[in-house]
Amino acid sequence: MSFLPQEIIRTKRDGGELDPADIAAFIRGLGDESVSEGQVAAFAMAVFFQGMSRSEAVALTVSMRDSGEVMSWPEIDCPVVDKHSTGGVGDNVSLMLAPIAAACGLAVPMISGRGLGHTGGTLDKMEAIPGYTAMPDSALFRKVVASTGCAIIGQTGNLAPADKRFYGIRDVTATVESVPLITASILSKKLAAGLGALVLDVKCGNGAFMDNLDRANELARSLVEVAVGAGMPTTALVTDMNQPLASAAGNAVEVRNAVDFLTGKARDSRLLDVTLALAAEMLVSGGLTPNVGEARIRALAALVDGSAAERFNKMVAELGGPLDFLADPDRHLETAPIVSACLAGRQGYVTGYDTRAIGLSVVELGGGRTRPGDPVDHAVGLTQLLPIGTRLEKDTPLALIHARSDNQLSATEKQLRAAVRIGDAAPQVSSVVLGRHG
Incomplete structure (x- = not known):
C-alpha cells in the first residue's frame, strides 16, 4: 500500500x-x-x-x-558526553561546563542553539567573542574536540534536518509546547551528534518554558525515557528558573561573567551549584567517577586549579578567537556606550522576579531576537542582578543596565523595576536543583 x-x-x-x-x-x-x-x-x-x-x-x-548525518567519534578515546538546557535567563552554564568536563577527561562536542523569545542562546554568547567560528566545518569541529576536549558550535544543516522544517511549522501553528514533539526535537539532534551519554537541564519556573514543577518533571521523564529507549544513557536535573541564574543577562556580559567564573574572580553561588551538579552527572554518565559526590569534588578541582579555564581559552583560540582572550577579555568584548545603575528606591528585600520579563528587557535592548533571522547586539544587557533574598537600601543598585541610547535606558529601568519584586520581610530561598530523573 x-x-x-x-x-x-x-x-x-x-x-x-x-x-x-x-x-x-x-x-x-x-x-x-x-x-x-x-x-x-x-x-x-x-x-x-x-x-x-x-x-x-x-x-x-x-x-x-536518521533524516541527516549521524556522527561518530572513532578518533576520540575518551567518553563522549554532552549537556542540553531547555533554556532560561542568565543561563551561561555551557561556557563553564564544557571546559570543566573536558578538563576532567570527557570529550564534549557541544552543539548549541541561538536565543529566541525571552531566552538567551549559547551560540549568540560565543559569537560575542571576536573571530570565534561558531559554525566550523566538520574537520575543524573534530580537530578542536580531539585536541581541546570540547567545542561549542552551532547546529549544522546536516544534523537532523527534518527537525528544522518541523520546528518552523510548529512555531507558527501553536504546537511548540507538545512534550513528545519537544522531546523528539531536542533528542534527534543529540542522537545525531554521536554521544555516548547525555545530561539534561530542564528549567522550571517563570523564566522557563515549563513554568511549573509538574510540567518540568513530565518533560524530564519524557526526555530520559525516550533517550534511553533510543539507546543513549541519559539523566536529567530539574533546576529553578524563577530568577536569573547568573548575575548577568545578555551576550558579552554573560561571557564576561563566565570568564570571571572560570578564573575565580567571581562566581555566582546558584550558577556554581547548577554547573557542578551537571558536571557531576556528566562524569558519572561517562564512567569516570562512581558517584556524584566524588564527581563534584573532581569538577570543582578542575575549576579551582585553572585547568578548566585553560581548556576554555584553548577552545576559543583554536576556533579563531583571540589567543589572550581569558587574560584580557575587556580588550576584546564589545561594551555598550551607556552603563547606568537602576537603584532600588526603597529599603527591603528582593523577594522575587518576573524572570521572563528580565529576558524580554534584554531582547528589547537588542540583545535577543523575536524572529530567527534578527541581528543581535552583543554589547547590551544587564549585570549585577541580585539574588532573591538580598537586603536592599534605597541606593542599592537592582542591576547595571548596558544600553545603546538614553531611550533604551529609560525603558529598561521601567521594565526592571516592574520585574523585581521587593518586600519588607526576607523570603525563603529555595534550592536551585529541584529534582533528578534517570
Whole structure:
C-alpha cells in the first residue's frame, strides 16, 4: 500500500497508535517535502491533543535523527558526553561546563542553539567573542574536540534536518509546547551528534518554558525515557528558573561573567551549584567517577586549579578567537556606550522576579531576537542582578543596565523595576536543583 500522510494524521487525530514504519515514512516525507506544510501542521496538532506513547516518541526521535548525518567519534578515546538546557535567563552554564568536563577527561562536542523569545542562546554568547567560528566545518569541529576536549558550535544543516522544517511549522501553528514533539526535537539532534551519554537541564519556573514543577518533571521523564529507549544513557536535573541564574543577562556580559567564573574572580553561588551538579552527572554518565559526590569534588578541582579555564581559552583560540582572550577579555568584548545603575528606591528585600520579563528587557535592548533571522547586539544587557533574598537600601543598585541610547535606558529601568519584586520581610530561598530523573 502506498504512503498516505492523511491516513497517518487520521489515525493520530482519532487517538490511535502509529506504527514505527508509518512514522518513519512521514518524517522522510517531511525531509523531501512530499508531505505538505498543511499535513505537517495537522500532524503536529493531532500529536498536541492526543499525545504519543513512549514507543511512538522513540520512533519519531530516531526517524528525525536518521533524516541527516549521524556522527561518530572513532578518533576520540575518551567518553563522549554532552549537556542540553531547555533554556532560561542568565543561563551561561555551557561556557563553564564544557571546559570543566573536558578538563576532567570527557570529550564534549557541544552543539548549541541561538536565543529566541525571552531566552538567551549559547551560540549568540560565543559569537560575542571576536573571530570565534561558531559554525566550523566538520574537520575543524573534530580537530578542536580531539585536541581541546570540547567545542561549542552551532547546529549544522546536516544534523537532523527534518527537525528544522518541523520546528518552523510548529512555531507558527501553536504546537511548540507538545512534550513528545519537544522531546523528539531536542533528542534527534543529540542522537545525531554521536554521544555516548547525555545530561539534561530542564528549567522550571517563570523564566522557563515549563513554568511549573509538574510540567518540568513530565518533560524530564519524557526526555530520559525516550533517550534511553533510543539507546543513549541519559539523566536529567530539574533546576529553578524563577530568577536569573547568573548575575548577568545578555551576550558579552554573560561571557564576561563566565570568564570571571572560570578564573575565580567571581562566581555566582546558584550558577556554581547548577554547573557542578551537571558536571557531576556528566562524569558519572561517562564512567569516570562512581558517584556524584566524588564527581563534584573532581569538577570543582578542575575549576579551582585553572585547568578548566585553560581548556576554555584553548577552545576559543583554536576556533579563531583571540589567543589572550581569558587574560584580557575587556580588550576584546564589545561594551555598550551607556552603563547606568537602576537603584532600588526603597529599603527591603528582593523577594522575587518576573524572570521572563528580565529576558524580554534584554531582547528589547537588542540583545535577543523575536524572529530567527534578527541581528543581535552583543554589547547590551544587564549585570549585577541580585539574588532573591538580598537586603536592599534605597541606593542599592537592582542591576547595571548596558544600553545603546538614553531611550533604551529609560525603558529598561521601567521594565526592571516592574520585574523585581521587593518586600519588607526576607523570603525563603529555595534550592536551585529541584529534582533528578534517570
